[in-house]
Amino acid sequence: MSETSYSVLGVFETPDALMQAIPKVRASQLGTVEAYTPYAIHGIEEALGLRRSPLGGMVLVMGILGAITALGFQYWISAVDYPIITGGKGAGSWEAFIPIMFEVTVLFATFTAGLGMLFLLNKLPFFGHPVLSSKSIKGITRDRYVLALEAEDEAFDSEAATRTLRDAGAIEVEALPAPDRSPFLTSDYILRTLGGIFAACVVAGLAMYFATKWFPLLKPMANMQDQPRLNAQKPSTFFKDGHGMQQPVPGTVARGYLPTATGTQEEAAALVNPLPRTREVFATGRKAYTNRCEVCHGAVGNGVGSLTAAYGAKPANLQAQQFRDYPDGKIYWAIVNGKNSMPSHAPYLSEPERWAVVHYVRALQRAQNAKDEDLKVATR
Amino acid sequence: MKLDAATSAGDIPEGLVEPSLYVGKVTAGSLDDQVLAFPETKPPRQWYFALAITLTAALIGVISIGYTFYLGIGAWGNTSPVFWAFDIINFVFWVGIGHAGTLISAILFLFRKRWRNAIARFAEAMTIFAVICAVIFPLIHVGRPWLAYWLFPYPNQRALWTNFRSPLLWDVFAVNTYFSVSAMFWYLGLIPDIASMRDRTTSQLRKVIYTVLAMGWRGAATHWQHYEKAYLLLAGLATGLVLSVHSVVSFDFATSVVPGWHMTIFPPYFVAGAIFAGFAMVVMVLVVVRETMQLKNLITMRHLDVMNKVILAMSCIMGYSYMMEGFTAWYSMNEYLHHAFMNIITGTYGWAGWVTISCNILIPQILWFKKARTSYFWMVLVAIGVTIGMWFERFVIIVISLHQDFLPSAWRIYKPTMVDFGVLLGTFGIFFTLVLLFARVLPVIATTEVKAILPDAQPSHHGDDHHV
Numbered sequence: 121m122s123e124t125s126y127s128v129l130g131v132f133e134t135p136d137a138l139m140q141a142i143p144k145v146r147a148s149q150l151g152t153v154e155a156y157t158p159y160a161i162h163g164i165e166e167a168l169g170l171r172r173s174p175l176g177g178m179v180l181v182m183g184i185l186g187a188i189t190a191l192g193f194q195y196w197i198s199a200v201d202y203p204i205i206t207g208g209k210g211a212g213s214w215e216a217f218i219p220i221m222f223e224v225t226v227l228f229a230t231f232t233a234g235l236g237m238l239f240l241l242n243k244l245p246f247f248g249h250p251v252l253s254s255k256s257i258k259g260i261t262r263d264r265y266v267l268a269l270e271a272e273d274e275a276f277d278s279e280a281a282t283r284t285l286r287d288a289g290a291i292e293v294e295a296l297p298a299p300d301r302s303p304f305l306t307s308d309y310i311l312r313t314l315g316g317i318f319a320a321c322v323v324a325g326l327a328m329y330f331a332t333k334w335f336p337l338l339k340p341m342a343n344m345q346d347q348p349r350l351n352a353q354k355p356s357t358f359f360k361d362g363h364g365m366q367q368p369v370p371g372t373v374a375r376g377y378l379p380t381a382t383g384t385q386e387e388a389a390a391l392v393n394p395l396p397r398t399r400e401v402f403a404t405g406r407k408a409y410t411n412r413c414e415v416c417h418g419a420v421g422n423g424v425g426s427l428t429a430a431y432g433a434k435p436a437n438l439q440a441q442q443f444r445d446y447p448d449g450k451i452y453w454a455i456v457n458g459k460n461s462m463p464s465h466a467p468y469l470s471e472p473e474r475w476a477v478v479h480y481v482r483a484l485q486r487a488q489n490a491k492d493e494d495l496k497v498a499t500r
Numbered sequence: 501m502k503l504d505a506a507t508s509a510g511d512i513p514e515g516l517v518e519p520s521l522y523v524g525k526v527t528a529g530s531l532d533d534q535v536l537a538f539p540e541t542k543p544p545r546q547w548y549f550a551l552a553i554t555l556t557a558a559l560i561g562v563i564s565i566g567y568t569f570y571l572g573i574g575a576w577g578n579t580s581p582v583f584w585a586f587d588i589i590n591f592v593f594w595v596g597i598g599h600a601g602t603l604i605s606a607i608l609f610l611f612r613k614r615w616r617n618a619i620a621r622f623a624e625a626m627t628i629f630a631v632i633c634a635v636i637f638p639l640i641h642v643g644r645p646w647l648a649y650w651l652f653p654y655p656n657q658r659a660l661w662t663n664f665r666s667p668l669l670w671d672v673f674a675v676n677t678y679f680s681v682s683a684m685f686w687y688l689g690l691i692p693d694i695a696s697m698r699d700r701t702t703s704q705l706r707k708v709i710y711t712v713l714a715m716g717w718r719g720a721a722t723h724w725q726h727y728e729k730a731y732l733l734l735a736g737l738a739t740g741l742v743l744s745v746h747s748v749v750s751f752d753f754a755t756s757v758v759p760g761w762h763m764t765i766f767p768p769y770f771v772a773g774a775i776f777a778g779f780a781m782v783v784m785v786l787v788v789v790r791e792t793m794q795l796k797n798l799i800t801m802r803h804l805d806v807m808n809k810v811i812l813a814m815s816c817i818m819g820y821s822y823m824m825e826g827f828t829a830w831y832s833m834n835e836y837l838h839h840a841f842m843n844i845i846t847g848t849y850g851w852a853g854w855v856t857i858s859c860n861i862l863i864p865q866i867l868w869f870k871k872a873r874t875s876y877f878w879m880v881l882v883a884i885g886v887t888i889g890m891w892f893e894r895f896v897i898i899v900i901s902l903h904q905d906f907l908p909s910a911w912r913i914y915k916p917t918m919v920d921f922g923v924l925l926g927t928f929g930i931f932f933t934l935v936l937l938f939a940r941v942l943p944v945i946a947t948t949e950v951k952a953i954l955p956d957a958q959p960s961h962h963g964d965d966h967h968v
Contacts, residue, residue: 139959155721158528159692159952160728163959164721173729179737194664197653206665216665219748223673226681226741230734234684237730238715242723245715252718260719261696263528263951341644343572 125278126298127151127270129256130290135161138265141288142167145267148284151276156251156266175241179233186228190221250296271298377471385459391449395475405480408473412465421484433461438481439488451478521615521953523797528951531798535945536697538793540706543940546792554932561926564919565640573643575919582902582914587641589894590924592749593777594634594931595675596770596890599742600778601627602682605689606738609731615806617949618798621693622789623782624686625942629934630778631679633927638671640923667751674748681741685734688727691717692948746774753897760840760901763828769821773890776814776860780886783807783879785935789944798945801874808873811886815864818893822857840901848913849900852892859889 130145132138138155146153146169155164165172194217198204203211238244251257256266267290269281282293339345348358355362395401416435418425423437436443436459443451455474458464469477486494568575578585601623608616639645651672653662662669695717698710717723747767754766783804790799829841844853863885872878904911938944951957 134956135959136956156719157721157724158696158719159948159957160724161721161959165725168721170722170725173726175726175729175733179733193653197661198664202659202661204663204665206663209665213665219667219670219744219751220664220673222740222744223670223677223748226737226744227677230681230684230737230741233730233733233737234688237726238688241726242720244717244723245712247711247716249716249718251720252716257718258699261692261699261717262532338570340569340646341572342570343574345572 125271125276125295126250127154127268127296128278128281128285129156129251129254129294129296130267130269130285130288131256131259131292131294132265132267132290135265137289138267139163139167141267141285141290144288145269145284148269148280150269150281150284151272152270154268154270156256156260156268158261158263158265161265173241175233175237178236178240179229182232182236183225183229186225187221189228190224191217194220250298254294254296256292256294377466385450385453385457388449388453389447391447391452393448393452393475393478395472395479397479401476401479402483404473405476405478405483408469408477409480412468413477416462420488421481422488435462439485444485444489448475448478448482451481521618521800521802522950523800526797526950526954528954528957531945531947531950531954532696532700534795534798535943535947536693536700538939538944539697539941540701540703544792547936547940551933551936554929554936557925557929558933559926559929560922561924561929564922564926565636567919568640568923569645573640575917577914577916577920579912579914581905581907581910581912582899584898584902585914586916586920586924587637588752589891589898590927591634591637591641592770592894592898593891594630594637594927595678595749596746596774596777597781598627598630598634598678598682598778599746599771599774600782601625601630602678602685602738602742603775603778604782605685606735606742609735610739613806614953615803617953618945619782619786619803619807620949621686621689621946622786622944623778624682624689625938626778626782626785626931626935627682628679628686629931629938630781631675631682632934633931635675635679636923636927636930667748667755670748671752674745678741678745681734681738685738688730688734689946689949690942691715692719692727693943693946695719696947697943743771746770753901758901758905759834759836760843760897762837763825765821765824765828769818769824772814772817772821773893776811776818777886777890779807779811779814780883780890783811784883784887787876787880787883789939793939793944795945798950804879805870805873808867808879808882811882812864812867815861815867815886819861822861836906839904843900843904844896847900847904849896849903852900853896856889856892856896859885860893863889 130141132141135157138157138161142153142155142164153168155161155168157164164170191214195212195214198217199210199212205211206216209216251260251266251268256264260266267285267288269285271278278295282295285293350356350358350364356364359366414425415427416425416431416433417423417438418428418435421438423435423439425435428435452474454462455469455477456464456466465474490498576586578587601620604616604623605620605627609620639648642648642651651662651669653664691714694710695714698707698714701707701710747770750766750770753761754763756762786799786804786807790796826841829837832838844850847853864882866872866878867882872882899914903914
């Protein structure tokens with residue numbers, strides 16, 4: 121037994137022998153008593169006087185923390201940062217968060233239990249413990265039960281410890297040197313690690329370079345990319361004529377565009393304006409007239425619009441007696457089909473808008489030729 | 501492993517004493533020599549033969565997946581209205597297989613069923629391999645697997661977040677939690693065994709590998725104390741977890757409005773089905789393992805007998821669930837639900853419904869007889885039947901419900917393609933390849949846990965018996 125002994129191991133053959141030896145060895149008060157066994161022995165915590173494992177409390181705290189984290193995270197995302205209404209519930213309805221809360225609680229709790237046990241409480245991994253390089257370790261992890269007296273200070277008396285263990289019934293005794301607690305992160309180790317990382321980066325970089333150089337760009341999931349759809353500036357592969365959009369069948373009538381004024385203007389004279397003379401209709405008519413008619417026919421319909429001079433044409437003076445005598449249908453016909461230099465406005469004005477314009481033109485005509493009675497009506 | 505071995509003393513009436521959990525003389529040392537020596541011996545020729553078969557199957561799967569990646573999901577049979585087909589069937593099937601492992605390692609641990617100790621390690625390993633097979637499917641199913649990380653809520657330049665009210669996102673959390681917790685549970689259980697292997701190996705390379713994996717485990721009483729506590733806590737947490745995972749998987753269906761899916765019975769029904777399928781797979785594998793690895797003295801007929809009893813119980817629960825499905829369809833007076841149920845027994849896929857019912861409910865009834873429970877022929881027949889039946893059950897739930905829902909104009913018959921079958925075969929190949937590799941490189945029986953329940957493994961007078 122050399123002076124540098126750190127601990128003394130006594131080997132026992134049965135758990136009973138081990139348990140009976142513990143009180144005797146503890147009574148010697150030579151050092152810390154520790155047991156090494158192939159599996160957990162019942163009642164050994166009390167015999168060795170170990171404190172209760174604090175793991176339960178740690179797991180409880182971390183589990184609650186997991187639940188709060190999950191609830192807070194989900195609430196902040198779903199109600200604050202990116203509110204989504206799902207299934208008609210409010211953005212802050214929390215009931216649907218419960219499954220993920222449960223999973224995160226379990227995740228936090230289990231990782232605290234597993235990793236907390238390994239890293240925090242048992243301080244593993246630790247490869248430098250003298251027991252690991254002892255002769256007894258083969259027995260410890262197989263079928264031997266070992267009691268150790270470990271030094272608490274410099275004054276550890278390993279010979280007395282050996283005697284105590286022998287007296288307690290150990291069949292073998294072994295003295296161990298102090299544990300190797302040399303720092304893990306030596307400069308040599310750091311240098312080699314960094315070198316290894318650098319070499320790995322170089323290899324990975326070269327591999328990527330040649331992989332992309334030698335292999336052409338493969339398109340994964342090709343039929344998700346190349347669907348039979350119309351691509352911009354490309355002919356359609358679906359229709360024979362290569363057009364993406366096909367002409368409607370001849371005679372197709374769009375909704376709201378019933379052909380009502382296809383004959384001559386004289387034939388259209390019989391048409392009756394279907395719209396009532398309401399404030400909304402006049403507003404629609406005024407807007408459509410301002411947008412489409414005013415530049416030529418003028419704000420009051422007198423044929424002097426802002427474009428008249430530049431255009432060199434002579435738009436109809438709608439205030440003229442000829443047009444004041446027109447039935448509604450003939451004005452409508454002119455809007456739909458155009459007349460002389462005037463183009464058709466059918467593509468720009470919907471059916472109700474055309475009739476609304478007719479109403480508005482009538483209103484302009486009446487306003488420009490107002491009688492005293494009209495004034496009385498207006499000012500009443 | 502902390503279960504009290506000394507209770508067989510005289511204070512228990514005759515007949516209540518548990519029969520022995522192993523055959524012949526087993527000591528801590530002989531256990532190590534029997535179980536831990538495996539990884540050090542050269543595998544027999546049959547092992548290479550089996551590996552060649554499973555690797556071939558895995559290769560077919562890899563080729564099928566590669567073809568899917570090359571062409572797209574169009575390589576599969578999924579089409580409107582059956583957008584969920586083989587991929588989701590196989591996902592639910594494999595996740596279910598995994599549940600037996602967690603049940604054995606966690607729930608039976610809490611119930612102090614000592615027979616679990618010898619089979620827990622293998623079942624846990626199968627859990628992990630099954631979940632690996634399961635996650636392959638949703639990953640490809642999303643269509644652009646290289647963007648699968650979008651499933652996780654992380655701050656991104658698109659300023660988008662995931663929808664936490666979607667059961668599909670719950671699935672992401674449940675399956676990921678399940679996998680990481682199962683893997684950790686398994687690894688923690690392995691540490692003391694790997695330490696044993698580290699201290700008995702003579703090969704220098706193995707020594708280095710085992711040393712790193714065992715993290716310097718030295719069996720100190722202070723360590724065991726925390727270890728036991730951690731194991732108990734993990735078992736408790738994993739129990740809740742295993743029940744939640746398949747419940748969450750069932751929410752994918754139950755929270756939708758599709759007739760045949762929208763049912764409150766789904767969570768317990770899915771969990772029972774998962775355990776059912778998982779136990780069948782464990783029985784199948786254990787029969788092969790105990791025969792080929794000479795573990796008959798440790799994995800005894802009694803283990804298989806008890807496992808078969810669990811299968812029988814689960815089969816009865818499944819039968820009840822199927823009847824409740826029919827009852828709900830009738831009692832709800834909902835014509836859509838009624839139609840969905842009648843489709844199962846009389847529709848185009850009615851044969852699948854009858855395969856499910858006969859494999860899951862009728863065939864396992866043979867296990868009422870002890871002769872069948874202890875006969876390889878019957879138990880393997882039932883196990884294969886249950887595996888087929890449970891796969892078809894998911895087919896029934898998914899395809900039959902989807903192919904005819906509310907809109908008759910959208911009804912269509914679903915046909916899987918060869919690629920679908922290739923991927924399914926491939927996952928079986930991957931699963932059994934991993935099982936075979938595991939059987940050769942790691943201890944297939946948790947020696948530490950079995951040592952703790954041998955006679956005289958615990959001190960005869962250790963005061964009060966409040967330890968777990």
